[in-house]
Amino acid sequence: MTVPAGGVTPAGPSADPPARSAAAPAAAQPLPSTRRLGVGMVGYAFMGAAHSQAWRSVNRFFDVPFTIDMAAVVGRTERSVTAAAGKLGWRTYETDWRALLDRDDIDVVDVCTPGDSHAEIAIAALDAGKHVICEKPLANSVAEAEAMTEAATRAQARGTVAMVGFNYRRVPAIALACELTAAGMLGTVRHVRAQYLQDWIVDPDFPLTWRLQRERAGSGALGDIGAHIVDAAQFIVGEPLVGVSGLTETFIRDRPGGTVTVDDCALFLGRFGGGAVATFEATRLATGRKNALRLEINGSGGSLAFDLEEMNELRFYRHGEDPATAGFRRILVTEPSHPYMGAWWPPGHLIGYEHTFTNQARDFLSALGSGTAPSPSFADGLQVQRVLAAVEASAGNRSVWTSTGAPSGAEQT
Amino acid sequence: MTVPAGGVTPAGPSADPPARSAAAPAAAQPLPSTRRLGVGMVGYAFMGAAHSQAWRSVNRFFDVPFTIDMAAVVGRTERSVTAAAGKLGWRTYETDWRALLDRDDIDVVDVCTPGDSHAEIAIAALDAGKHVICEKPLANSVAEAEAMTEAATRAQARGTVAMVGFNYRRVPAIALACELTAAGMLGTVRHVRAQYLQDWIVDPDFPLTWRLQRERAGSGALGDIGAHIVDAAQFIVGEPLVGVSGLTETFIRDRPGGTVTVDDCALFLGRFGGGAVATFEATRLATGRKNALRLEINGSGGSLAFDLEEMNELRFYRHGEDPATAGFRRILVTEPSHPYMGAWWPPGHLIGYEHTFTNQARDFLSALGSGTAPSPSFADGLQVQRVLAAVEASAGNRSVWTSTGAPSGAEQT
């Protein structure tokens, strides 16, 4: 005997299951005390694959007040989007993202496209009453990000929410770092050093892709991975960057396919609202470093260190302990008491990259269920955008100190 | 417009989607050029959750010749199994595993129960023509494992296959270690040191569970985690252990709930078929070590080292390189050319614990599709069982050297 699940009538490949078997509440049926939530995802490449796995998994590991219906995936090329829908497990597809706005079964629009289309899609979706998750960086310019933030503010008044996808906030070790800092375990923060090192374009024969073109990507390493360390650092420190001194460089300008019009790397000094000083560096030419998002924070009361290539670990030093046994602890962030980890595996069993997106989906759904604004907001994304813009401005003006516009002493959400 | 998917008629929560939308090939519908394969899983605790995520994910990341139908989950307590089915995403449930044997929509029986029921379920399933994946250790005794192996041999003749779930063979770093060894990069292997260190019962107030009772679990650390390092070491070295000298200990005998009747730890010296000497240690009392499955192998031509707590890394030393720059390399096993990793994320993006089960599902499905016997076979599981039995026999006889029965010079599959 089978039962309908979420409006779907799953007959099962075996049309007539034995009487003693019983249909379980199937995947697409809302789980007990949850409501169905239809998601429409725009874009289906790298980010789309990661988001799909998150939407597919979130109900399996977390108790959230919605049951996800992976309703539609959007792509311009029908053949490709059809294949992607099948591969990634979406129920329907569209070839124009605007179609999502008219569909009643779409509650959330998940924007996984390149940065040049974020503003148009996100604003339209919010205005149409769809909740929005938008990949980072929020936009390709401050102006776009401002418009998006305004749209989010308007939407919020109507109960429609927006979130920017800084998924690394959902690395349990980074979330723990934030908790420890917020709890005062680091005392006054004085130093931040943040690096995001990759090497995927170190070969000069690597071709020109959209990520290497300013009109599509906005910037290079700066916006792609620099945005991540800016957000992560502001998230952990709990303060915005108020000023920067920057430098960018494109070491390899000519590639198969054309001229690179974005930076290969961006470096900057920074100052947080509370006075801490910082070095930031984002590069795609750090030979041998594959995905080394590193953060180190020193405060008057302790220090933290993190490397995404060892993403299940956090190093923590507490000042004032007995010097005989003081030292950086390697915290294996897999305990049930660690952020997100109660939902996953026993202590010592690692999680990986895509879990950050599932954790992000959980936070989004929890906020939605409780009627609170999900975090990071578009305003947070705008603040990151302002930092990136200040870096570019400084880099274009002899590295002179440049304000981000964030008030000194402000707190970051 | 919607279309049936895998025999299921998903109407979608929105009964009438816009005409311009089109239904994608949904999750339960066989993907192009694949066949549907119905899985029935017995047990739904820790292993059940991991296997569920694997069955759910395998088609999303790998090209395999079957589309998985998560057809049924089995548990004795209806209330619990119903909840588990909903949570883990199984289409139906059963309260008696025997029901699976009669269902035509069940092609594979996935045994995730404690060790004392492995033999009965697996043998019955194989005899009923169901393919079987059985969690490790294969059984609680050599006799059971022998009967299971015989059943697997009978089944194989009819095209029905059996595999034992040593999932750590599917850690990409361990698979790479196997490849490097097989390719001769280590020369003649002389040393193996294998440890599996956990600490989850170091608190004497931790209660008696089935894993601490001999009649359910067969043995303690020896069978639970010792089995993993025996299999992994034999897998990488490519030879069986032919003799051992063992020692076991139960440091904490009295726990809430009763008397512990299995070992807390097991240590043994061993000899491989090709002459290499080894130390093995499995313990649940290594304070601070959460899931430290460590392997180090030294050969005449090089060395390898691995730690499951850093599961995306493999250390490799190649003898004979220029001494000025020779050293253990930290291989971040996330390149497309590494085992399994082409299906996952870009270089430097980690995978976690449950990916080993998805990788395992892929290997099982690939073997099934190509008509080859999946590996590790029940015979491999039996060989591990014989090693465990020899360790216990030696430990009970003043650690005297004890043969495992495997012929010296034999090769391990």
Added chain:
Amino acid sequence: MTVPAGGVTPAGPSADPPARSAAAPAAAQPLPSTRRLGVGMVGYAFMGAAHSQAWRSVNRFFDVPFTIDMAAVVGRTERSVTAAAGKLGWRTYETDWRALLDRDDIDVVDVCTPGDSHAEIAIAALDAGKHVICEKPLANSVAEAEAMTEAATRAQARGTVAMVGFNYRRVPAIALACELTAAGMLGTVRHVRAQYLQDWIVDPDFPLTWRLQRERAGSGALGDIGAHIVDAAQFIVGEPLVGVSGLTETFIRDRPGGTVTVDDCALFLGRFGGGAVATFEATRLATGRKNALRLEINGSGGSLAFDLEEMNELRFYRHGEDPATAGFRRILVTEPSHPYMGAWWPPGHLIGYEHTFTNQARDFLSALGSGTAPSPSFADGLQVQRVLAAVEASAGNRSVWTSTGAPSGAEQT
């Protein structure tokens, strides 16, 4: 103006230094409130060089009650020993160690020869009233070690002391490990895993040296480096090994110069007096491991880990800490409060291999000054010898469990 220094009249190359300069208390002159102590060292190879640097340096860094006079070095070949004396900075040389026994300016005989001459030299020196430091392993057999221990006991009654040179007790991290264990920070010790891994004879063309000949060296890896881990483990745990199950192997028997008659490697299981179980492994064929003396100890209250290749670090885990921030701490053992380190450099400034000998010299001189017996004693060396002998006996008898003769429950000094 110059002044005599320790009986020496240093005129200075400038015969008539300016009146405003003044001679400092020079090296060989006893420092204030110290007495001169003449050392005669037998042997001048690797160990001789290390000991020379220790004798030269000890007064420069430590406050000890004696000023060292590097009085004589002994070697059989006059040309070589002359060169060694000049290079290593000894005041005189001898070609027969017996000459030291008659010299009034020799207070201490420092035995740095291969193991086959330890017993003869040390016993004769002690009987002649000379204090003795003897390199490890104490002897090549239990019988020799027993005779030496008897001689030390006789000598002790006359105020003449003996010490065996297990220099690794003077690695600050190992001394700290001992302190932490003695202070109960590990609770009840349950597990010890000890490895000493080298690779200097992995090349089969490496020639036969005295260390590969049983009649000179007594045993191979077992006595040379296995002795170190046996002593270090007993030192830290504070208990003797009471039984073992052993295995030895010689993988490369034929080398230029003849047949190897000692082990390449030795592995054994062990049991400490207090019940802890252990694995030990010593090998010279661990490709890529240069000097990896590793110790890991797990107790009910915490764990320690050490690797001599990172000798300034100790890993320490304390059970019972807040799980949110618990983890192995990397203690950089360079704080003034750490053993020996107050004499050396500021925090974070490392020490190296030969410092262990200088630290050892300091402990020897402190004991001598205070009239206490220096540690480790010849009795400690004998206990190590008994463990080595038990391992060889077990290895020769199917690895059967073999008592070391040490009483269960005994404490190690």
Added chain:
Amino acid sequence: MTVPAGGVTPAGPSADPPARSAAAPAAAQPLPSTRRLGVGMVGYAFMGAAHSQAWRSVNRFFDVPFTIDMAAVVGRTERSVTAAAGKLGWRTYETDWRALLDRDDIDVVDVCTPGDSHAEIAIAALDAGKHVICEKPLANSVAEAEAMTEAATRAQARGTVAMVGFNYRRVPAIALACELTAAGMLGTVRHVRAQYLQDWIVDPDFPLTWRLQRERAGSGALGDIGAHIVDAAQFIVGEPLVGVSGLTETFIRDRPGGTVTVDDCALFLGRFGGGAVATFEATRLATGRKNALRLEINGSGGSLAFDLEEMNELRFYRHGEDPATAGFRRILVTEPSHPYMGAWWPPGHLIGYEHTFTNQARDFLSALGSGTAPSPSFADGLQVQRVLAAVEASAGNRSVWTSTGAPSGAEQT
């Protein structure tokens, strides 16, 4: 029988040694085919202790063309310098450094004083025909450093040489890094990230010392430890820094004893002559970091990473290797083929902090013996000073990009 040694007549404490003993060539006597070289050291604190151990040890480990006579130590307070002379092993002492200039037995003046006296002492010594080793930073200002460099140039013409004591060039791992880079193993260098992190003044109760006063120390972290990373980076890259954008901060201004007048930390972006971009950071407030001089360099052909807290190790990645086994190698820089290490211990046996000074003494003596100018020269020290000055200038001018004066494209010696 005894013989004179280096003009000294060591009689030995035993006035009449046995006839069969023979005096060895003692410490202060020139070793065969060497000449005596008298050293006068000014200052006897931390640096003085390290230099003393170097002068004492250099002849014991290296074959150099001079035998060191530790002739005189200089300090203003007679009681203190007397004690220091005895403790550190100097033959005579002086209370005015000018006394050294008149002494014929002084060939080398070793300047270990605070930075404010470097210029006066070094220039006077050079003008008096004494070879000079001067601790870093070379001076407290560019003007002083220029005057010193001019004095060195004048002296060089007369065969008198000068060297600045950037001892970390003599860390074998750093020297190896330089060799690898010079050999082209890194290809074109694009990124340098250099940090020198300490925490010794993180406690606000730490008192004002000379290092925290501008008139004595010149600057704070910038000149003390920032100078080290500037020199080390320029040394390895083989190019000077041509421009910087800087930021300095004093987080703790009031301390027992008065007001801090130097920086607690200094951060800057930089550009090397060949185009590589860099981040530099020096701080004394990085809680938990004791002596973390870290360098990471990425080039088109490979990468290097180093941390002084693990000073015997160098990480090296070579681009273009088989991706299956590529990875950063942990080179244990203890092989005989590694810089300086042939003189020390067998592979895997570590060296420590003061060995860098012994290695430095060896290089100085080798240069002196061969008639070549020792490196790093005062001109190299001046270049570092110019970088420091540019950082301070930029920090005082809104971080605007500031030239160091070094020509773009120039090579560093």
